[in-house]
Amino acid sequence: MPGSIERQHTNREFERELKQLRERLLAMGGRAEQQISAAVACLVDRDDERASKVIDDDERIDLDEREIDELAFAVIARRQPVASDLRFVVFALKIVTDLERIGDLAVNIAKRARDLARLDPSPAEMRLVELAVRVRAALKDALDAFAHSDVERAERVIHNDREIDLQNTHLIADLISTPTEGARDFARALAISSISRYLERIGDHATNVAEMVIYSLRGRDVRHPRQP
Amino acid sequence: MTALAVERLSAWAGARRLLSDVSLTLEKNRVLAVIGPSGSGKSTFIRCLNRMHELDAGARVAGSVRVHGVEAYAEGIDPIAIRRRVGLVFQQPAVFAHLSIRDNVLVGVRLGHAAPVDADVVVERSLRRAALFDELRDRLDEPATSLSAGERQRLCIARALAVEPEILLLDEPTANLDPVATARIEGLIEELRRSCALVVVTHGMQQAIRISDDTAFLNRGVLVEHGPTTTLFSQPVQLETEEFVTGRFG
Numbered sequence: 001m002p003g004s005i006e007r008q009h010t011n012r013e014f015e016r017e018l019k020q021l022r023e024r025l026l027a028m029g030g031r032a033e034q035q036i037s038a039a040v041a042c043l044v045d046r047d048d049e050r051a052s053k054v055i056d057d058d059e060r061i062d063l064d065e066r067e068i069d070e071l072a073f074a075v076i077a078r079r080q081p082v083a084s085d086l087r088f089v090v091f092a093l094k095i096v097t098d099l100e101r102i103g104d105l106a107v108n109i110a111k112r113a114r115d116l117a118r119l120d121p122s123p124a125e126m127r128l129v130e131l132a133v134r135v136r137a138a139l140k141d142a143l144d145a146f147a148h149s150d151v152e153r154a155e156r157v158i159h160n161d162r163e164i165d166l167q168n169t170h171l172i173a174d175l176i177s178t179p180t181e182g183a184r185d186f187a188r189a190l191a192i193s194s195i196s197r198y199l200e201r202i203g204d205h206a207t208n209v210a211e212m213v214i215y216s217l218r219g220r221d222v223r224h225p226r227q228p
Numbered sequence: 229m230t231a232l233a234v235e236r237l238s239a240w241a242g243a244r245r246l247l248s249d250v251s252l253t254l255e256k257n258r259v260l261a262v263i264g265p266s267g268s269g270k271s272t273f274i275r276c277l278n279r280m281h282e283l284d285a286g287a288r289v290a291g292s293v294r295v296h297g298v299e300a301y302a303e304g305i306d307p308i309a310i311r312r313r314v315g316l317v318f319q320q321p322a323v324f325a326h327l328s329i330r331d332n333v334l335v336g337v338r339l340g341h342a343a344p345v346d347a348d349v350v351v352e353r354s355l356r357r358a359a360l361f362d363e364l365r366d367r368l369d370e371p372a373t374s375l376s377a378g379e380r381q382r383l384c385i386a387r388a389l390a391v392e393p394e395i396l397l398l399d400e401p402t403a404n405l406d407p408v409a410t411a412r413i414e415g416l417i418e419e420l421r422r423s424c425a426l427v428v429v430t431h432g433m434q435q436a437i438r439i440s441d442d443t444a445f446l447n448r449g450v451l452v453e454h455g456p457t458t459t460l461f462s463q464p465v466q467l468e469t470e471e472f473v474t475g476r477f478g
Contacts, residue, residue: 005470008476010475082474084470087463
């Protein structure tokens with residue numbers, strides 16, 4: 001689509017509904033970002049109480065999912081949107097699932113962080129924090145790409161996901177090759193590898209969001225590109 | 229097979245240009261929806277396709293319209309013969325009040341055929357194709373004014389079908405109908421596309437999506453965009469199309 005749409009809908013109520021949907025999505029995305037940070041902070045600070053808060057706060061994200069779904073369905077039923085409006089509503093219905101899954105994965109991280117809190121810190125945990133910083137940045141960039149209609153930023157998120165995958169693969173490979181001495185070492189390695197996997201999956205969901213941003217803005221489906 | 233080929237079609241009403249260099253083609257058994265804001269040239273466009281536009285005082289047409297390969301505006305072509313091949317149904321169901329349902333169906337056939345036709349066969353076939361026969365088989369001699377608005381519109385379609393056109397033009401055929409009557413007409417369009425090509429002018433975006441294979445968007449007499457309906461309504465190429473179909477103007 002050449003150019004950008006500057007005109008508003010003639011129907012102001014429709015315009016208001018789309019604006020509300022957009023604001024709700026951005027708020028939910030912000031909450032998902034915060035949950036990732038909070039879950040990783042539990043790990044760094046060995047903060048059991050904070051882990052419980054992450055688990056409790058997931059309810060808000062679940063509620064976001066239900067309410068955004070309702071809003072999107074109402075827009076479809078009332079307005080029967082087409083073109084960029086239709087793509088935006090489809091975008092909302094798709095990314096809401098990714099954001100909800102990100103919330104669930106943050107809860108999983110918080111639970112594993114609680115397990116790790118009972119064990120001595122290990123150097124591998126710093127690598128988890130580095131991975132978490134990268135993953136959160138990916139989600140932030142994907143949401144910023146949505147907020148600012150920025151296709152290039154969305155494309156960078158998709159491109160950079162390879163780095164996240166590699167970092168996770170290397171971390172797990174190193175854990176496997178490190179000899180464990182007893183049950184505590186094994187439990188630590190298991191928790192760290194789980195958190196690494198959860199973070200990698202959050203990266204995948206951020207990539208999904210970025211792909212849908214491109215679809216919503218350009219009408220171009222960039223999912224599942226064929227390998228050369 | 230190309231049913232309709234329009235090339236650089238322009239139309240004027242006096243000095244005012246209503247259409248500018250419109251070019252498109254329509255294949256047989258396909259439905260083309262024509263959308264656009266009021267005054268965009270939609271009705272002028274379809275009235276040019278069967279040479280109705282030239283009936284208006286001061287009207288002028290330039291360009292080419294080929295119906296199954298035959299140039300409609302070629303010298304020596306009888307405009308009435310073109311209007312029989314390209315039927316037009318108007319927004320207001322125009323029935324002849326003093327005629328029965330049967331005679332309304334037969335008006336076009338009687339005007340155009342020197343040779344006698346089997347009237348009963350034509351009436352039944354046309355009303356069946358317009359999905360009216362079962363409703364009206366026992367009322368054929370009643371005046372057409374006894375029909376509801378939806379039935380009158382289908383009667384007009386039956387009358388157009390009676391002369392077996394190759395292309396059927398419908399100008400906002402459901403503009404004055406309730407949702408049930410609208411659904412009947414839309415179902416009928418789906419049936420009719422099996423035997424001919426249809427061009428439907430509509431103000432309803434959702435109707436265009438439901439009934440058509442291709443859509444043409446006209447604005448200020450210019451063909452802004454033309455393509456498969458699903459593409460035009462999900463990923464329009466032109467910003468002007470995007471703004472119109474999403475309700476930002478028009």
